[in-house]
Amino acid sequence: MLQIDTWKRVLIWALVVAGLTFALPNVFYNRVEQHNDAVAAIKKSGSTPDREAQAALWPSYLPATLVNLGLDLRGGAHLLAEVRVQEVYASRLEALWPDIRDVLRPERETVGTIRLQPFDGETLRVRIGNPDGMDRAMQLVRGLAQPVVSLTAAGTTDLVVSGQGEILSVTLSDAEKQALDDRTVQQSLEIIRRRIDEVGTREPTIQQQGADRILIQVPGLGSAQELKDIIGTTAQLTFQPVVSRTTNANAEHGAGEEVLPSLDESGTFYVLESVPVVTGEDLIDAQPSFDQNGRPAVTFRFNPAGARRFGDYTAENIGSPFAIVLDNEVISAPVIQSHIAGGSGIITGNFTIEESTNLAVLLRAGALPAGLDFLEERTIGPELGQDSIDAGKIATMVAFVGVLVFMVASYGLFGIFANIALILNIALLIGVLSAIGGTLTLPGIAGIVLTVGMAVDANVLVFERIREELKSARGPARAIELGYERALSAIIDANITTFITAVILFVMGSGPVRGFAITLGLGIITSVFTAIYLTRLLIVIWFERRRPKTIEV
Structure with missing residues (x-):
């Protein structure tokens, strides 16, 4: 008997509604993006009337996740950096x-x-x-x-x-x-990734090229300089004993000592012991804060080993100055007043709120183990990305219309059911990409175009099987039921082999190849769902209402 249990019907429609709900923000892409940026800015540095107005552009009760556009679609910044090992x-x-x-x-x-x-x-x-x-x-x-x-x-x-x-x-x-080369490049990769992700940019591409080079691509940034400002600072924090203070940049100093300038006091230099007591590697947390005078500052906390060294040194050197050094500049050199136990403290200076926030981000992400030389930098304008989007839209629409016309011409009413499922299939694919925070690139659009062509393949197998069953003088309900049952194995086999290919492309490939593999793999999953379950549900609903004595496929 041709029927589908009520719980199955509810589940199918629930999945469709969920997919459409997650896909909906992409219809209002710019508005939702402004909403997301405003919400992130409010959480980071407080509310303003402009931010509240932008946050109100999209309802808070609806999903606000978007399909991230890759560098080739959106424009952005491209850097090739060499690690100074x-x-x-x-x-x-x-x-x-x-x-x-x-x-x-x-x-x-x-x-x-x-x-x-x-x-x-x-x-x-x-x-x-x-x-x-x-x-x-x-x-x-x-x-x-x-x-x-x-x-x-x-x-x-x-x-x-x-x-x-x-x-x-x-x-x-x-x-x-x-071994140091390998560890340094890998550590630099991870730290750059953490810095870029924490600052809030979308879906960066960060890959090693050669022995000591790193490729960095971040969609949506206005310039390569903006990207360099995020990752170009090493943020090497050290706490070093002070030998003396001077106004001479070339002051004499002994072996194992160095002369560093003061960040706040122009013309002031400090002679420091080169080997620090504690470094930023011992930090486990850093947060923007305010000092006792209400000025922006950064609070920090050491791990147990760093806290012990920090506490022992302060206990043994009460009354001596102690320099806090960031990127070879002395931020401050306070005199140790008492034993500092617990492994926590505060960094003060002439910071703005934004500077203290960024410094905390850099310190949490960790210091780059070595400096970077930027060998190549490019800013890809959004105009090129818009051209790619327009070309992708045209290709997708041509494929889409061609498939719709073919299905109606070949299978009549059943072709219309397949077309409805195809439209919902594309919406579900966009919804899944949005839900997982996926990135859409130009090869990804090619994957969607291929999905459009493959999406009706399962329906073609089912409909042709129903035709065969109708020739055996079976009733319409039995023919439809057997058509789905006997086409299922062929559908599964065909899609599993393609899905395995997509998985191999994702695992072995990188960058654009992965973008193609993701959209192809997800498209296979949504296509099988719409062909086996959604199209069948539409046919069953129609059949229950019309109760036709004969059908033509």
Whole structure:
């Protein structure tokens, strides 16, 4: 008997209504986008009359998720950056000096005095007072070497230690440099992704290219400079002991010390110990706030290890100045008044509310392990994107109209049912893309066009099977029921093979290929749903009302 249970009918219509509801905001794209931007701005920095007016452009009880338009459709910013991995080598070697000093100090009777020599960025050199103790010094320093963490460098260590005369030299091994390169680029990728996502841009493309380059594409940004402002700051936060304060940028300083300018006081410089007590890597949280005078500031909190080091240092150095350094500029250098326990504090300076908010974002995302050189930057205007959208619309409409006409001409009333399902299929596909926050690119539009062509394939199989059953002198209800039952296996087999292809394209591909795979895969799912369930429901409803004695397909 040709029938569908009530709960199934309710479920089918509920899914259709849900899909149409999520697809609806895309009909009013600009209005919903202004609403979303206003809501985000209100949450971030407070309400204003203009923001409230923009937020009211779309009802709050309706979904406000949109299909994100890719760079080729919307325009935006394109950057190709090269990671300065040499900076990581230098930082790694500089951080070794306290450990080398501590391991050699107990052996002063053997090695003599220990003095750090000027650092050239590639080799850490230590002068010892007794050349006869060089072998012992090299043995002790080699004990600091660690195995290289890499699948391709098993059994190697990270340090190369040599000695000549009074100079002990320490460099990084080639295996450690390769491992550092890989880790630095991967860390930079993740930090850039977190910064861009937290600032609120939509669906960025962030990919590694080659050994030390990163491709960054962000749709919707007005210029490449705006993107550089978001990711171009390393946001390296350190807390360093102050040696002295001066007005001379070239003030003399000893090995292991550096001269950095003050951010707030023009013409003021600080001589600091190069090795920080705590770094931004020990931060677990940073939030915009206000100081006791109501000025914008940033509060921070350390992890247990950082909190312990921070607390121990402040307890031992009460009355001494302590510099807070951001990107090689001293933000402030307060005097330690008391033991600071708990691992939390506040960064003050001449910040605006926006600057303190952005600084908190950068600190939460973490410091870039190395600087970036921007080799290529482009701003893709929205005019090119609009041309692509118009071309995509024309292609989709031509395919759409062609399929609609063919189905009506071939299958009459049943073709009309298939066309209704096809229209709802496209709406459901847009609704699913909106619900998951998917990105639509030009290849994605090609996937939709292909979906339009494939969407009626299942209906064609069903209708042709119904025709065969009608030739066997079966009644209309039995013919329709058998048509769906016997075409089901062919429909499933055909769509599963195409879906597997879409999955492979998504897993193995990147960028535009993934955009095509997503729309193709989702289009297959919605097509099968509309063909097997929705079209059948429409036919059953018609059949129950008309009760025809014969049917023509």
